[in-house]
Amino acid sequence: xxxxxxxxxxxxxKMDRPLSNxxxxxxxxxxxxxxxxxxxxxxxxxLREISQQYVKQNDASEKG
Amino acid sequence: MTQALSxxxxxxxxxxxxxxxxxxDLRRQMLKFAMLQVRNEVIAEDAVQDAMLSAYQNIERFNRxxxxxxxxxxxxxxxxxxxxxxxxRYTSASILEEGASRNxxxxxxxxxxxxxxxxxxxxxxxxxxxxxxxxxxxxxRIFDTCLDxxxxxxxxxxxxxxxxxxxxxxxxxxxxxSVSNLNxxxxxxxxxxxxxxxxxxxEREKAT
Numbered sequence: 660x661x662x663x664x665x666x667x668x669x670x671x672x673k674m675d676r677p678l679s680n681x682x683x684x685x686x687x688x689x690x691x692x693x694x695x696x697x698x699x700x701x702x703x704x705x706l707r708e709i710s711q712q713y714v715k716q717n718d719a720s721e722k723g
Numbered sequence: 724m725t726q727a728l729s730x731x732x733x734x735x736x737x738x739x740x741x742x743x744x745x746x747x748d749l750r751r752q753m754l755k756f757a758m759l760q761v762r763n764e765v766i767a768e769d770a771v772q773d774a775m776l777s778a779y780q781n782i783e784r785f786n787r788x789x790x791x792x793x794x795x796x797x798x799x800x801x802x803x804x805x806x807x808x809x810x811x812r813y814t815s816a817s818i819l820e821e822g823a824s825r826n827x828x829x830x831x832x833x834x835x836x837x838x839x840x841x842x843x844x845x846x847x848x849x850x851x852x853x854x855x856x857x858x859x860x861x862x863x864r865i866f867d868t869c870l871d872x873x874x875x876x877x878x879x880x881x882x883x884x885x886x887x888x889x890x891x892x893x894x895x896x897x898x899x900x901s902v903s904n905l906n907x908x909x910x911x912x913x914x915x916x917x918x919x920x921x922x923x924x925x926e927r928e929k930a931t
Contacts (some may be wrong), residue, residue, distance in 0.1 A: 662838065663839055663841050668910050675891045676778075695841045695846035706913055714813055
């Protein structure tokens, strides 16, 4: 099975390029069995949301 | 507290520009954002000035600080993309990277076992829903600190990708890096940012 080091790298790359079918399959098998990497994948999405929020600067910085 | 309250009240159009504390603060944030992207003070200053000027010309649109801020940052972001597209940049990437990649090895060793699995105590934890956390001023300070802690090249590429939302090909083209180099750098930047946020924000929140 794929290692967590490889799975995390793919979870990051997934944010930047479409994964191949083979990569998707292997990553899917890994994350199905590995809650830590599943969580890591969610965090990659959160980082993106946070970054977009940061640029928008919404009302966040006003609330002091 | 009174200051926080008065700062969030509505302003008459144009009045925002006379709030020197707010304007100076905003200018500093914009400059910092621009500098991280273009790495040249003169060019960064110019971009910030231009964005401020456009805001001033559209003065009647803003009666809240947040509205003005969102707007100037959007302008600034477009200016930075233009600048980056125009100039192909040659950074001494290999020198910058050497120290960073050595630290990365150490980080990977700390996070993962020899067999390439997560160390038990390093396994990513569930984060609270962003809605709650993103409102916090404190959170953004920590996010800033974590971003600053990244090696310069990492934060630059990360910001191009996530803040300016450029696609990988465009970044590679501009920065003269290979796709695999970019992917590795983005991975390491995210790995570090994630770690930093978890240690300094999400875990700490849970503990209180």
